[in-house]
Amino acid sequence: MNRAWVREAVRLIEADANRSADTHLHVFPLPAEWGIDLYLKDESVHPTGSLKHRLARSLLLYALVNGQVGPDTTLIEASSGSTAVSEAYFARMLGLDFVAVMPRKTSPEKIQLIEFYGGRCHFVDIPSAMYTEAERLAAECGGYYLDQFTYAERATDWRGNNNIAESVFAQMQLERHPVPSWIVVGAGTGGTSATFGRYVRYRRHTTKICVVDPENSSFYGAWQTGVMDYTTGMPSRIEGIGRPRVEPSFVPQVIDEMIQVPDAASMAAIQLLRERTGHWAGGSTGTNLYGAFQLIARMLAAGQTGSVVTLLCDGGERYAHTYYNDEWLADQGLDVDAEMAVLEDFFRTGRWPVS
Missing domain, CATH: 3.40.50.1100 (Rossmann fold)
Structure with missing residues (x-):
């Protein structure tokens, strides 16, 4: 192997990271009386526009x-x-x-x-x-x-080196609830949830990790049953997360909870995000938000205050022909209006419907 070429290649990649400012941590507006703060780590501002x-x-x-x-x-x-x-x-x-x-x-x-x-x-x-x-x-x-x-899960240094977990906790230091009660992420490879799960244990934080999973994905079934060769054999409509098989990078032992999210609910959540914040995001962000809202409702029911952090994974412009297209949504049979009603009721009452 050409060692001189490798040295220069590493320098180029590290220089790209050095040129890029850290990604933003946005506040999602929740009713002040709830005493709970929701943050979105905006990964869409990377040079290539996504968490990836x-x-x-x-x-x-x-x-x-x-x-x-x-x-x-x-x-x-x-x-x-x-x-x-x-x-x-x-x-x-x-x-x-x-x-x-x-x-x-x-x-x-x-x-x-x-x-x-x-x-x-x-x-x-x-x-x-x-x-x-x-x-x-x-x-x-x-x-x-x-x-x-x-x-x-092994390529990312979960102990530090400005990984996404270290970045989140550094940005949270001056917030009123600096140690999140929950961090909510999806699973495509499983690498992000592994990084967060390992980091909070390594740093001795009390933060819990929730992984949200879309329809047709195998991760939820594997976590629920303990069967790590669990498969659905079906593709996910939510690009970037959900897999027909359990991937080797998925580490269920560092996850505290998983929530299955209907695809229509993910679509409703990104519409609500755009209406309330102006941010235009992809479907996986909607999956994250829908899970975060459920956890916040649970905290409210228990009389808890605190913070929840999730990810804005990528921009919505990549999905103009799908998630933001009424004809595509209709062709997929997704009842977004019904799920939007659930979200609007949640923001009015702070309660989540009993399933």
């Missing part, structure tokens, strides 16, 4: 320092979109070819972004075929399969 920018940086650094990537290596990834966008960005920075293996139904906006950064999209009709196809392509061209679903 952190993951892509970590995966590339992990591959470089392990001697897996050199100046002529083709990078391959299996991705539903955002991770591939960020990896294409870093591949172009390093002058490397990049191929994203993804479901054919990935949003056109994400496909365009991958191609904008010089990546090539390789489509599969069955989402579960992404893994084997990525492995095949890497073997065929002598490239390197980045494999976010295996390496996400």
